[in-house]
Amino acid sequence: MNIAQSKTRTEFPLSTKKVIKKTIASSLTFTCISIIFWMFTASTIVLTKDSSAFVTGLVILSVLVTVYLLLTVLYQMWYYSVYFYDLTDDYVIIRKGPITPTEITIPYERIQDVYVDQDILDRIFGLYDVHFSSATVSSGLAAHIDGLEKKAADGLKEKMLKTVSEKISKRRVPTPPQY
Amino acid sequence: MNNTEIIEFIKSEHANGQSHEEIVNSLLGAGWRKEDIDSAFNTLNQVTSEVLTSNTPKVVHNVVTEKDYPISVLWIFKAPILIILVSIIAFFFGYYFPFLLILLPVYLIGNPFIRNSFHYSTEDKFFLLKQGVLSKSVRNLPYGVIQNVVVKQDIFDRVFGIASLVVENAVQPGDVKSKQKSFQLDWGKTSAPNDIGSSGNKVSIPGLKKKDAEAFKTIILERMKEYEIDDSQSGL
Numbered sequence: 001m002n003i004a005q006s007k008t009r010t011e012f013p014l015s016t017k018k019v020i021k022k023t024i025a026s027s028l029t030f031t032c033i034s035i036i037f038w039m040f041t042a043s044t045i046v047l048t049k050d051s052s053a054f055v056t057g058l059v060i061l062s063v064l065v066t067v068y069l070l071l072t073v074l075y076q077m078w079y080y081s082v083y084f085y086d087l088t089d090d091y092v093i094i095r096k097g098p099i100t101p102t103e104i105t106i107p108y109e110r111i112q113d114v115y116v117d118q119d120i121l122d123r124i125f126g127l128y129d130v131h132f133s134s135a136t137v138s139s140g141l142a143a144h145i146d147g148l149e150k151k152a153a154d155g156l157k158e159k160m161l162k163t164v165s166e167k168i169s170k171r172r173v174p175t176p177p178q179y
Numbered sequence: 180m181n182n183t184e185i186i187e188f189i190k191s192e193h194a195n196g197q198s199h200e201e202i203v204n205s206l207l208g209a210g211w212r213k214e215d216i217d218s219a220f221n222t223l224n225q226v227t228s229e230v231l232t233s234n235t236p237k238v239v240h241n242v243v244t245e246k247d248y249p250i251s252v253l254w255i256f257k258a259p260i261l262i263i264l265v266s267i268i269a270f271f272f273g274y275y276f277p278f279l280l281i282l283l284p285v286y287l288i289g290n291p292f293i294r295n296s297f298h299y300s301t302e303d304k305f306f307l308l309k310q311g312v313l314s315k316s317v318r319n320l321p322y323g324v325i326q327n328v329v330v331k332q333d334i335f336d337r338v339f340g341i342a343s344l345v346v347e348n349a350v351q352p353g354d355v356k357s358k359q360k361s362f363q364l365d366w367g368k369t370s371a372p373n374d375i376g377s378s379g380n381k382v383s384i385p386g387l388k389k390k391d392a393e394a395f396k397t398i399i400l401e402r403m404k405e406y407e408i409d410d411s412q413s414g415l
Contacts, residue, residue, distance in 0.1 A: 090404060102331040105396065107403060110326045134326040135349035136380060142329070 004095075006086035012156045014083060017125045018147025019076045025121055026076075027069050034061055085145050087159065092132060094143055104142045108167040110134040114160050116153055122146075128153035132160060185211065185219040240402075244300040248395050250375075253339055254386030255290040259283055261335060297376055299384065301398065304406055306346065310376040318377045322406040324348045328399055330392050342392040343385040346399060350380040 003009075038061045042054055075098070084095040092111070095103040114132045122128065129146035130153050133139045148156065185206065192202045199220075206216050262279050269275060289312070298309040305319040329345040336342055375385050387395065 091400065100331070100333045100337065102329060104327055104329045105400060106327040107400075109407065134347075136326050136347040138329060138345070138347060138381070139327045143327070 003081045004084040006084060008085055008087045008156075009083075012148060012152035012159075014080065014145075014147050015125075015127055015149045015152075016080070017127060017149075019073065019080050021121050021125050021127060021147065022076045022079070023069065023072045026072050027065070030068050031065050034064060080147075087163065092143070092160075094145065096142075102142055104139060106132070106134050106139060106143060108164050111160075111164050114157060114164065116157055126150065130156050130160075185215060186223055189219060189223055240301070240303075242300050242302065243395065243398055245298055248384075248387055248391040250294055250297065250384065250386040251341055251388065253341060254375075255287070255294060257335055257386070258286040258290070262286070293375060299382075301402060306382070306399070306402075308377055308382055316377070318382070320346070320348060320377075320382060322399070322402040325399070325403050328396055328403075330396055332389070340389055341386050342389045343383055344387055344392045344395055344399075345381050345383045347381045 038057050042057055078098045079096070082096070082098045082101070084093070086093045090107060092106045092108065093103065095101060111132050112135055114130070116128050116130050118128055126149060127146070128148050128150060129144055130148060131140075131144040133143050145156065188206070189202055192205075203216055207213070262283055266275065266279055292312045293310075296310060296312050296315075298307075300307045302319075305321055306325075308318040308320065310316055310318075326347050326349050329347070330342055331345065332342045375383060384392075384395075
């Protein structure tokens with residue numbers, strides 16, 4: 001599978017653990033819901049004292065979960081491969097979504113906030129999300145790069161802060177050469 | 180001696196209305212030598228007189244309007260097609276939504292009017308937007324306050340090779356009339372299929388060809404860079 005490469009993605013690569021993390025995150029919900037559903041139906045079946053239906057339900061449940069898991073892995077691998085981010089001279093460009101692509105372009109001067117966060121699964125896998133948003137709601141939702149390892153996340157954050165502060169400082173007194 | 184750095188600094192400070200002494204003081208503070216500063220001022224005086232004598236031609240931009248990057252006719256049929264699809268799928272499961280079917284002629288008749296009354300153009304300093312069939316509105320968006328530019332495609336757009344361009348500023352939605360529909364088809368996560376024109380803090384131009392959307396995005400980004408406002412809104 002072709003991976004969407006950019007200078008920034010080569011320098012601060014996305015971790016492949018992102019695929020595993022995302023898969024677990026999305027299948028956890030699905031598994032929980034189907035187990036609850038199964039327990040609910042099972043309890044009514046137990047009342048009718050038909051134990052074979054109980055086992056059939058369990059088999060169907062595990063098949064469903066496996067299929068869902070496989071589909072999610074494939075989708076997440078696809079998502080991972082089309083994930084594109086680049087810090088150009090003037091803008092940050094982030095493009096994601098294999099089926100419904102969204103591309104956001106933010107000039108460095110408009111970036112309001114640079115922050116790094118982790119959720120519980122991120123803590124387990126040692127992944128970091130780097131957010132940079134402008135003053136709009138949609139940028140808060142779209143303008144983040146998630147699934148970076150510590151080194152890449154810190155590097156990206158540092159580079160970002162450096163570029164942003166360079167871009168927004170109005171008075172740049174040039175430094176003299178060493179005499 | 181290479182003085183370009185110091186000359187650039189003096190130029191920008193002049194533009195900001197700093198006096199001669201203030202510039203000299205800040206340069207001395209940064210560790211520059213007095214001779215360097217004086218020679219820079221001398222070259223700058225020569226350069227400015229040269230510039231004054233030679234008339235520099237002003238850059239003239241092409242004004243981009245909806246004629247250059249038109250909203251495709253497909254956009255008219257986007258909502259109706261989605262409605263029919265949803266109805267068919269729902270029908271297989273034994274449901275049907277009468278409201279959806281009532282909307283069908285509304286969209287089919289209304290959309291051509293909306294499309295014809297929608298105009299945009301990239302004016303000198305503002306992005307001009309005219310819209311509205313019955314209640315008209317004109318919006319002037321200064322390039323300097325545009326916060327971000329988004330190009331997005333939903334499933335329908337992907338199939339037909341079109342894309343929407345969304346330009347956003349930091350206005351609080353509320354004082355600009357925000358379009359609230361009785362219900363919205365949430366196809367493709369973020370946008371209703373009929374999302375067009377200015378609503379709240381965003382201006383969306385749907386139904387552009389993918390290539391056109393990219394080209395138009397580049398034009399807007401260039402303008403943003405050119406008409407940058409002096410005050411940065413960023414607090415970092």
